[in-house]
Amino acid sequence: MLLFYHLLVGAFLPLVLFSGNWVSAKNINFYNVRPPLDPTPFPNSFKCFTCDNAVDNYNCNRWAEDRWCPESAQYCLTVHLFTDHGKSTSVTKKCATGDECHFVGCHHHRESGHTECVSCCEGMICNVEIPTNHTNAVLAVLHARRTSDGSRRTVSIAVLVSVMAIALS
Numbered sequence: 001m002l003l004f005y006h007l008l009v010g011a012f013l014p015l016v017l018f019s020g021n022w023v024s025a026k027n028i029n030f031y032n033v034r035p036p037l038d039p040t041p042f043p044n045s046f047k048c049f050t051c052d053n054a055v056d057n058y059n060c061n062r063w064a065e066d067r068w069c070p071e072s073a074q075y076c077l078t079v080h081l082f083t084d085h086g087k088s089t090s091v092t093k094k095c096a097t098g099d100e101c102h103f104v105g106c107h108h109h110r111e112s113g114h115t116e117c118v119s120c121c122e123g124m125i126c127n128v129e130i131p132t133n134h135t136n137a138v139l140a141v142l143h144a145r146r147t148s149d150g151s152r153r154t155v156s157i158a159v160l161v162s163v164m165a166i167a168l169s
């Protein structure tokens, strides 16, 4: 029964997140990237936007590789370097282990006048946006899997209800 709940959350939560988010995108709709149809290489596998030292977020997402993260990865990591005027100079995104995500946050380098922000997130292609301040340079985990059993059940039931509502409408 519990496995069924997990499957349900795993299958539908990303859809809920994606459909809630894609309204806010500008040029190319990166939120509308479809959950992959190819078989998953192992349970709970996921993908991240992956780029190395792109000039800005648009160019990172635009040309990002479509590849499964290794089994050792837990999160998607984003490193954003930008000037005092807020102009991006480097965007790097990749799959990351829990250890690599200990270093989330922003650091200002006085000599260069640059700020580096690092963020991590959990879930399929979750690293669409780039961190710009202490509010968004954080480790964001999926609520449904990280909370206590009681609230997990509440979330599952909420998902169940919404799935049924969609099915009945």
Ligand SMILES: *[C@@H]1O[C@H](CO)[C@@H](O)[C@H](O)[C@H]1NC(C)=O
Residues within 6 Å of the ligand: 132, 133, 134, 135, 136
């Ligand atoms: C952090 O950045 C986000 C996105 O650019 C912005 O909406 C938010 O107001 C900022 N928060 C602070 C505390 O500056």
